[in-house]
Amino acid sequence: MQSFRTELENPVVEKDIIELDKKIKLFREGQIPDEKFRSLRLARGIYGQRQPGVQMIRIKLPYGKMTLQQWARISDVSDEYSISNLHLTTRQDIQIHYVSLERTPELWAQLEKDDVTIREACGNTVRNVTASDKAGIDPDEPFDVTPYADATFRYFLRNPICQDMGRKFKIAFSSSDKDTAWAFMHDVGVIPKVQQVDGKEVRGFKVLVGGGLGAQPYLAHTAFEFLEADQLIPYIENVLRVFDRYGERASRHKARLKFLIQKIGWEEFDRLVKEERKALKSKVFVIDGTEERVALPEENAVLPAYSIKDPKQYEAWKTTNVFEQRQKGFFAAYIRVPLGNISTGTSRELIKALKPVIANDVRVTANQGLLLKYIRPAHLPYVFSVLEAVGYAAPGFDSIADITACPGTDTCNLGISSSTGIAAKLEQVIHDEFPDLVYNKDIKIKISGCMNSCGQHGIAAIGFHGSSLKSGGKTLPALQVLLGGGIVGNGVGRVADKVIKVPSKRGPDVLRSLLNDFDANGQEDELFNDYFDRQGERYFYELLKPLTDLTTLRDEDFVDWGHEEKYATAIGVGECAGVVIDLVATLLFEAEEKLAWGADALAVGQYSDGIYHAYSTFVQGAKALLLGEGVSCNTQHGIINDFDKHFVATGKINIEGGFKSLVMQINEHEPAESFAKQYYQQAADFYKQAQAYREAAATAAVPVTA
Structure with missing residues (x-):
């Protein structure tokens, strides 16, 4: 090799x-x-x-x-x-x-080579730690959450407690009570707070746990109104350890943290979280919250000659895409990136042209755009001219005209109908028929190619997700329409209500109907979600019901947006969720691998990591033997209990005091060197027993021939 x-x-x-x-x-x-x-x-x-x-x-x-x-x-x-x-x-x-x-x-x-990773960007891990794009420059922030988000990302990257969980785990940091990172829709979401303690300003966070989107959205529980900053990472680790041990692993549709909390209740979940504290390597984790020193653009930067082709668009762009930072005298500018797609050629042009006038810190935004920071007022016309030259100077960032959409059927296995095609069409409708709405940042439109909400349709004022309909024995692409989702603030959010399903090609008419009705019947200064609450879901069902009439379908309705061929559902196996491994030999190999990782960790004094690798060896080995006996395994907690029942109690494996007592020592000891080495040796001994049992069982199953 x-x-x-x-x-x-x-x-x-x-x-x-x-x-x-x-x-x-x-x-x-x-x-x-x-x-x-x-x-x-x-x-x-x-x-x-x-x-x-x-x-x-x-x-x-x-x-x-x-x-x-x-x-x-x-x-x-x-x-x-x-x-x-x-x-x-x-x-x-x-x-x-x-x-x-x-x-x-x-x-x-x-x-x-430039400190960019793909590690744990997918799979059953702690996914990318997100944050408000304004973090660090937000005029409303009590302090910059960026150092805390960064420390969280680095702490859990390659951390053994979260490498092979039942499902993915998402963490978000909002910069202020406006909650622009949607803390309420994450496994753990936090909002910065400051309290006065003994005359001193103490930093902390409101902590929310167990939120999520997907096909069944849940709003998070408030775990703490105020948790001191140095307790945040230890608390998240506690939550992860409970999720790893008790989370569902057989049915991926029930394997997110929100379902575990729903199943056992918040009080029991909180109790289990507290039980993990003794095993933590860091009971307190102090994060240096000092803001990063930013190299400011030159005040008298030498710029090439430039001109603005559309002064009217420039004024609209300044109104909708630009804001003054917390740092007085500097501005930030958003770039609308249609459907989140930007070419490498355009990227290089922007890097070269903008380098003299922006900070060396560009943020990808949660609605698929970009944020440029630390622009001096005198340089704003130049920045616009650069964006205008490459076709990225559209105003209306984060407005109703700036639609969020996942890739959908373009590349995703789970896509049911096109999300990017309908998003482009809806943006065109707003541009052509409702141009003044480029200034409307109240209404958000979000589209997903399926119910799993990668496009975040579940928290949109107007949301769509891909679906299908049957008519005359043929299948056509469809859109589920949802209304009324969004941010309330301070960790409170709204989940959109499912209203009606329509053929995809009628999506533009859905938008026209909603906007025209809101314009005609909305009260002065009424927000869209208030209008939705006042009229009620049934009102909107009746408003849109004529668009569900399948007796008037045309041939084009059976062709999805952006396609030429007739529509056919082609849903593959999704990979966002966990994979159930039912191969005994593979599980034993994994147990051996984790044992080796544990030895490596102990060798360099990483005792807590070594302990967790040993714990994983116990679980993987037990799972292998249970599956070999035909016993299904859906949680680590269940595996531990079932192994006592099917192996220890029956005398197949001799473990003094029982398997659960042996394994759960992990929560009874501090992660010190002596316990780490003892626990590791016990795991190694158990692995040998498991291997011997498996080999004996395999030998007994081989028929004897003459």
Whole structure:
């Protein structure tokens, strides 16, 4: 097997990339099952596309930040390995598509040269830590949450407690009570707060837990109205440990944290979280909240000659896309990026032209745009001229005209009907028929290609998700219409209500009907969601019902937006969720692997990590033997209990005091060296027992021939 080489200075990252290269080769040779390999590559940002044989690579940008050099590096990588396009996501990531699996280690190594990672961008891990794009410059923020978001990202990256959970886990930091990061819709969402304690200003967070979108949205519980900042990461770790042990693993549709809390209740969940505290390596985690020193653009930067072609659009752009920062004398400017797609060529033009007049800190926004920071007032006309020259000077950022949409059926296995095609059409309707609404930032339109809400339709004032309808024995693309979602503030949100389903080609008429009715019947200064509440869901059902009449369908209704061929549903296997591994040999291999990782951790004094790897060895080994006996396993907690019932109590495996007592020592001891080494040895002994039992069972099952 030819070895892969990198030129990286970070040995941990280099080892990770070399390991990926080895696993790809083993997979191609048939030595790693597809289910196991899928789980492994997802945790490294490699996601199967709708198109066979190619991958989508998700690039993880904590809180959406990238330097100009990182932006250039990502562009170079897209040119070399992809199709010269960057797709900005609602999780503040960048995705590139149509990548060969064999080239992903090389691609990753190129990204890491500028400290850009794909590690844990997909899979059952802590996903990208998001934050309000204004963080650090927000006039309303009590303090900059950026250092805290960054510390959280780094603490949980490669952390053994969250490498193989039942489902993904999402964390968000809002910059103020306006909650522009939607803390209420995350597994853990936080909002910065300041309290006076003994005459001193103490930083902390309102902490919300157990929110989520998907097909069944849930609003988060308030865990703390105020949690001191140095307790935040320990608390998140407690939550993750409970989620890892008690979370569902068999049914992916019930495996998010919100379902665990719903199942056992908030009080029991809170009790379990508190039980984990003793095992933490850091009971207090102090984060240096000092704001990063920003290299300011030159006041007298030498700029090339420029002109503004459309002065009227410039004034609209200043009104809708520009705001004054908390730092007086500086402005920030948003860039509307249609459907989140920007070419590498345009990216390079912007980097080169804007470098003299912006900070070296560009943010990917949660509505698929970009934010430029620290612009001097005198440079705003030049910035606009640069954007105008490349076609990205449209006003109306984050307005009703700035529609959020996931890739949908363009590349995603789960897409049911087109989201990008209908989004482009709806933006055209607003531009052509309702041009004044470019100033309306009350109404948000969000579109997903399926019910899973990657386009965040569940928290939109006007939301759509892809669906299908049957008529005359034929299938046509459809849109589920949802209304009334959005942000209330301070951790309170609204989930949109499902109202009606219509053929996709009637989506523009849905929008026209809603906007015309609101214009005709809305009260003065009434917000759209207040109007929705006042009229009631039934009112809007009746308003839109004529658009559901299938007796008037035309041939074009059976063709989805952006397509020429007749529509047919082609839903593949989604990869956002966990993969159930039911191969005994693979599970035992995983147990052995985690044992090796535990030894590595102990060797460098990382006792807490070593303990958790040992814990995982116990669980994986037990799961392997249980599955070998036909016992289904859906949570780690269940595995621990079932192993006592089916193996210890029956005398198949001898463990003095019982398996649960042995394994759950993890919560009875501080993560000190002596316990770490003892626990690791116990895990190693158990693994030997499990292997011996499995080998004996396999031998007994082999028929004897003469």
